[in-house]
Amino acid sequence: MTILKLNVLNLDKSEYKGGKSSLCPGCGHDQVSNVIIQAAWENGLPPEGIAKMSGIGCSSKTPAYFLGKSHGFNTVHGRMPSVTTGANMINKDLSFIAVSGDGDTASIGIGQFIHAIRRNIDMVYIIENNGVYGLTKGQYSATVEKGSKKKKGAINEQNPIDLCAMALNLGCSFVARSFSGSKKQLTALLRAAMSHKGMAIIDVISPCVTFANNDESYRSYNYVKENDEVLHLVDYISHFSPLEEIDIPEGQYREIELFDGSKIVLETIGSSHDTSNIVSALRAVHEAESQNKHVTGLLYYNGEMPTTTDALGLTGTPLSQLSEEEGRPTFESLNLINNRLRGL
Amino acid sequence: MKSEVNNFIINIATANGTGSQSSNLILLHSMFEMGIPVSGKNLFPSNISGLPTWFIIRASESGYQAPGDKTNIQILMNKDTWEKDIAKIEPGAIIIYNENVKLPVEREDCKIFSMPMTKMARGIAPKFAKLMANMYYVGGIAHILGIKSEDIEKSVSSQFKGKDRAIEMNMRAIREGISYAAEHWGNETTFSAERRDKDPDTYLIEGNEASALGSIYGGVNMLAWYPITPSSSVAEGIIKWLPELRTAKDGGTTCAVIQAEDELAAVGMVLGAGWAGGRGMTCTSGPGISLMSEFIGLSYFAEVPGVIWDVNRVGPSTGLPTRTQQGDLSMLYEASHGDTQHIVLIPGNVDECFEFGWRAFDYAERYQTMVFGFSDLDLGMNRWPTTGFVYPDSPMDRGKVIHTQKQLDAIENYGRYRDVDGDGIAYRTLPGSGIDPILYRGTGHDEDGIYSEEPDVYHKNMARLRKKIEGSRDVLPAPILREEEIKEVGIVFYGSMEYTITEIDDILEQSGLSVSTCRVRALPYHSDLEGFIDRHETNIVLEMNRDGQLYGILRRELPVKLLSKLHSLAYSDGMPPRARLYADKILQLLEGL
Numbered sequence: 048m049t050i051l052k053l054n055v056l057n058l059d060k061s062e063y064k065g066g067k068s069s070l071c072p073g074c075g076h077d078q079v080s081n082v083i084i085q086a087a088w089e090n091g092l093p094p095e096g097i098a099k100m101s102g103i104g105c106s107s108k109t110p111a112y113f114l115g116k117s118h119g120f121n122t123v124h125g126r127m128p129s130v131t132t133g134a135n136m137i138n139k140d141l142s143f144i145a146v147s148g149d150g151d152t153a154s155i156g157i158g159q160f161i162h163a164i165r166r167n168i169d170m171v172y173i174i175e176n177n178g179v180y181g182l183t184k185g186q187y188s189a190t191v192e193k194g195s196k197k198k199k200g201a202i203n204e205q206n207p208i209d210l211c212a213m214a215l216n217l218g219c220s221f222v223a224r225s226f227s228g229s230k231k232q233l234t235a236l237l238r239a240a241m242s243h244k245g246m247a248i249i250d251v252i253s254p255c256v257t258f259a260n261n262d263e264s265y266r267s268y269n270y271v272k273e274n275d276e277v278l279h280l281v282d283y284i285s286h287f288s289p290l291e292e293i294d295i296p297e298g299q300y301r302e303i304e305l306f307d308g309s310k311i312v313l314e315t316i317g318s319s320h321d322t323s324n325i326v327s328a329l330r331a332v333h334e335a336e337s338q339n340k341h342v343t344g345l346l347y348y349n350g351e352m353p354t355t356t357d358a359l360g361l362t363g364t365p366l367s368q369l370s371e372e373e374g375r376p377t378f379e380s381l382n383l384i385n386n387r388l389r390g391l
Numbered sequence: 392m393k394s395e396v397n398n399f400i401i402n403i404a405t406a407n408g409t410g411s412q413s414s415n416l417i418l419l420h421s422m423f424e425m426g427i428p429v430s431g432k433n434l435f436p437s438n439i440s441g442l443p444t445w446f447i448i449r450a451s452e453s454g455y456q457a458p459g460d461k462t463n464i465q466i467l468m469n470k471d472t473w474e475k476d477i478a479k480i481e482p483g484a485i486i487i488y489n490e491n492v493k494l495p496v497e498r499e500d501c502k503i504f505s506m507p508m509t510k511m512a513r514g515i516a517p518k519f520a521k522l523m524a525n526m527y528y529v530g531g532i533a534h535i536l537g538i539k540s541e542d543i544e545k546s547v548s549s550q551f552k553g554k555d556r557a558i559e560m561n562m563r564a565i566r567e568g569i570s571y572a573a574e575h576w577g578n579e580t581t582f583s584a585e586r587r588d589k590d591p592d593t594y595l596i597e598g599n600e601a602s603a604l605g606s607i608y609g610g611v612n613m614l615a616w617y618p619i620t621p622s623s624s625v626a627e628g629i630i631k632w633l634p635e636l637r638t639a640k641d642g643g644t645t646c647a648v649i650q651a652e653d654e655l656a657a658v659g660m661v662l663g664a665g666w667a668g669g670r671g672m673t674c675t676s677g678p679g680i681s682l683m684s685e686f687i688g689l690s691y692f693a694e695v696p697g698v699i700w701d702v703n704r705v706g707p708s709t710g711l712p713t714r715t716q717q718g719d720l721s722m723l724y725e726a727s728h729g730d731t732q733h734i735v736l737i738p739g740n741v742d743e744c745f746e747f748g749w750r751a752f753d754y755a756e757r758y759q760t761m762v763f764g765f766s767d768l769d770l771g772m773n774r775w776p777t778t779g780f781v782y783p784d785s786p787m788d789r790g791k792v793i794h795t796q797k798q799l800d801a802i803e804n805y806g807r808y809r810d811v812d813g814d815g816i817a818y819r820t821l822p823g824s825g826i827d828p829i830l831y832r833g834t835g836h837d838e839d840g841i842y843s844e845e846p847d848v849y850h851k852n853m854a855r856l857r858k859k860i861e862g863s864r865d866v867l868p869a870p871i872l873r874e875e876e877i878k879e880v881g882i883v884f885y886g887s888m889e890y891t892i893t894e895i896d897d898i899l900e901q902s903g904l905s906v907s908t909c910r911v912r913a914l915p916y917h918s919d920l921e922g923f924i925d926r927h928e929t930n931i932v933l934e935m936n937r938d939g940q941l942y943g944i945l946r947r948e949l950p951v952k953l954l955s956k957l958h959s960l961a962y963s964d965g966m967p968p969r970a971r972l973y974a975d976k977i978l979q980l981l982e983g984l
């Protein structure tokens with residue numbers, strides 16, 4: 048006998064699922080999709096009240112793979128924030144869940160990212176950060192560590208952009224970092240982000256199976272590539288299984304080996320961290336960075352900041368639901384204006 | 392000598408940022424209120440202070456609105472353009488200059504009058520003498536034309552609304568100017584301004600403010616914009632009128648306004664608004680359209696409504712930012728990569744700026760696509776007469792939107808992109824409704840909106856999109872035809888050229904030609920245009936750009952048998968069209984045929 052587990056809306060988790068993923072097997076992004084499904088279900092969000100937003104990239108394709116009962120918009124590269132902003136103005140009651148990549152956000156879309164934060168748009172903004180442009184086959188992104196080297200390319204000599212530090216500096220009302228393999232932590236963070244009113248940013252380290260940062264360690268992959276020219280790319284994508292699930296207790300850290308053999312160190316921010324203190328959040332990010340670690344968890348949170356729809360003083364009804372009378376001024380009003388302009 | 396009544400052209404040369412705009416508008420409005428048919432044109436530089444500015448006022452009993460080819464009264468205030476301005480004046484003209492500039496005016500063939508404008512202004516407002524000096528030429532011109540100070544008072548009051556002290560000081564300056572001229576210049580009667588019966592309904596307004604009001608009556612729900620000359624005043628007009636016109640019962644606004652970080656974002660917000668079921672718009676000029684192109688393509692392909700007002704300035708690139716042109720037409724019609732085609736509404740006067748302002752949203756939602764309003768600096772930033780805007784004559788057209796499951800179930804074989812009605816327009820559902828949710832995308836999609844790279848699916852979808860926009864041809868505003876009995880020459884034109892066409896037409900007819908005109912008001916063009924071209928022996932497409940952009944579009948789309956009758960006259964130098972110049976070029980072209 049199977050036991051059906053339902054959420055507060057009496058919905059089964061399957062109501063939150065999407066289409067079949069076409070990403071490389073083992074891609075971190077698929078893990079994030081599963082967590083989105085889990086968190087939305089656990090939070091009891093009505094699927095019809097959610098709007099899924101994304102830009103362009105492997106990461107931005109994922110809205111097709113979760114929340115199939117929600118409308119979505121897979122927009123253009125780097126400019127999902129503006130589309131979300133416009134939709135938010137018209138229907139402030141929608142719950143916006145947006146997915147972007149590090150190329151989509153930290154390069155082409157950095158301007159829109161910054162300004163969406165400044166406006167405190169009411170949305171969850173997930174960056175599936177893999178240090179590369181997955182969809183265009185592995186070029187470095189602007190979040191890749193300095194010193195990263197590709198076999199055929201130059202060493203990356205540029206400093207990375209830390210999207211959390213940047214968001215903190217811009218006064219973002221909710222800033223968190225996590226890892227695609229940290230299902231428990233990511234679910235908790237996403238659930239919190241979904242309940243937050245305002246811009247909630249979660250920078251999720253989400254490794255790319257196929258084009259990880261360091262080509263050198265990608266031995267088998269390159270071997271195949273160099274020895275068999277006629278092979279099409281999809282033919283030699285290794286079938287990794289997703290990274291194991293990890294759960295690092297607060298204040299502790301652990302080394303994790305990625306698909307390409309490289310290692311990252313994740314540290315969960317301690318329970319003593321004051322999430323209302325931007326300065327200590329920034330210190331935590333920069334201290335971890337100086338020790339070649341990534342600090343994860345909820346870094347900063349402020350639930351009091353007005354959103355753009357608050358600040359603009361919009362009428363109570365979402366603008367998409369206004370009647371014609373509410374949208375078009377009266378016949379008399381135009382007569383009045385004509386006469387005023389006539390100087391009468 | 393008998394004086395020339397209500398037929399003269401005044402050219403006022405000043406520097407930007409010296410406050411001359413108030414004086415110029417006071418002059419223009421005073422004559423307008425006297426019932427004299429006048430038009431004003433501001434030729435301003437792309438800077439805030441110091442560069443040369445010319446304001447041209449033309450009074451014409453025939454109602455001609457173009458700046459005219461010849462100056463009758465020249466005001467000299469700007470030392471930087473002094474010599475050039477003097478060199479341009481034709482013999483016989485009247486010159487009025489500010490003595491305190493201390494530069495010579497040596498033109499024996501003209502009537503020259505001077506006034507110590509700055510010095511006199513110092514007597515009234517020592518600190519603002521430079522600004523106030525401009526009021527003295529108002530006085531000087533009033534004397535020359537025989538305008539009384541009482542006729543000016545009303546315009547001064549409305550220019551400095553509520554600021555009693557400013558009204559008093561400026562009026563004093565104007566009166567002093569009139570007295571000084573009367574005392575020192577003697578009786579000058581070459582030109583005079585005479586009161587006429589003014590239609591009490593008529594008033595002057597800028598095209599941009601008309602578009603702004605039209606958009607508000609069209610129910611705009613979101614305006615996202617990034618400042619750029621000459622379009623900013625569309626946004627500023629909307630912002631100005633919203634509180635009065637669009638405050639809901641609960642005190643909140645029914646239109647969100649966002650000053651975006653750039654045009655990429657502004658148009659993105661428009662798409663977001665349209666996708667969510669609202670009426671979103673932006674306004675910009677050529678450089679902004681260039682940036683917006685990718686999103687415009689997304690609007691076309693994913694079928695998301697939106698409105699963009701393009702107030703054309705001179706391109707390419709930054710070009711001449713404060714000069715006018717019709718240089719964006721072909722870009723708008725086909726903006727973005729791949730095969731696209733967009734609806735372009737082309738107002739030719741301020742009444743149509745208002746009308747197309749509200750209609751644009753109806754077309755955008757009906758055809759689920761981006762609709763352009765195409766204006767230009769000349770129409771948008773100068774003041775033109777209207778007898779009053781006309782209230783929308785039809786309820787809003789919100790297009791094929793499904794709001795309930797029942798509506799959806801009533802449609803056989805529904806799919807977001809399936810042509811169930813045979814008109815190319817599919818039904819859509821809105822986010823938040825929970826009805827048939829799909830992921831909108833700019834990637835290839837089938838009739839249900841699912842990703843697809845199938846050759847047939849792509850081909851069929853593109854064919855449907857063409858059919859959809861083609862279907863708008865005879866729904867969009869039809870051309871305005873003014874046809875002669877004898878169908879000799881037909882002039883096909885569009886946009887702000889409307890204000891010059893009568894004068895061009897009159898000049899051409901003086902040379903014995905029979906000239907009909909056809910003003911195109913939208914793209915894709917209406918089928919009436921084909922009939923017009925067919926009926927006329929020779930047709931000339933007249934436009935303000937270098938390449939003949941409408942001509943190019945017509946060459947591609949008109950039936951081949953009409954092409955031999957079609958010729959292009961395209962000319963652009965950044966200036967508003969001067970009738971004589973265009974008429975001469977048309978005559979030349981006809982001679983060469």
Ligand SMILES: Cc1ncc(C[n+]2csc(CCOP(=O)(O)OP(=O)(O)O)c2C)c(N)n1
Pocket residue numbers: 103104105106107124147148149150151152175177179180181182183188
């Ligand atoms: C205007 C534009 N330029 C370039 C591209 C090509 N492009 C597609 S995805 C992509 C990078 C995506 O990288 P990221 O956002 O990190 O997503 P990932 O695939 O790594 O998840 C690029 C450059 C595009 N689609 N549009």
Ligand code: SF4
Pocket residue numbers: 070071073074075076105106177181182254255256257258
């Ligand atoms: S290329 Fe990388 S990011 Fe893209 S689907 Fe494959 S593993 Fe994921």
Ligand SMILES: [Mg+2]
Pocket residue numbers: 104148149150175176177178179180181188
């Ligand atoms: Mg990436």
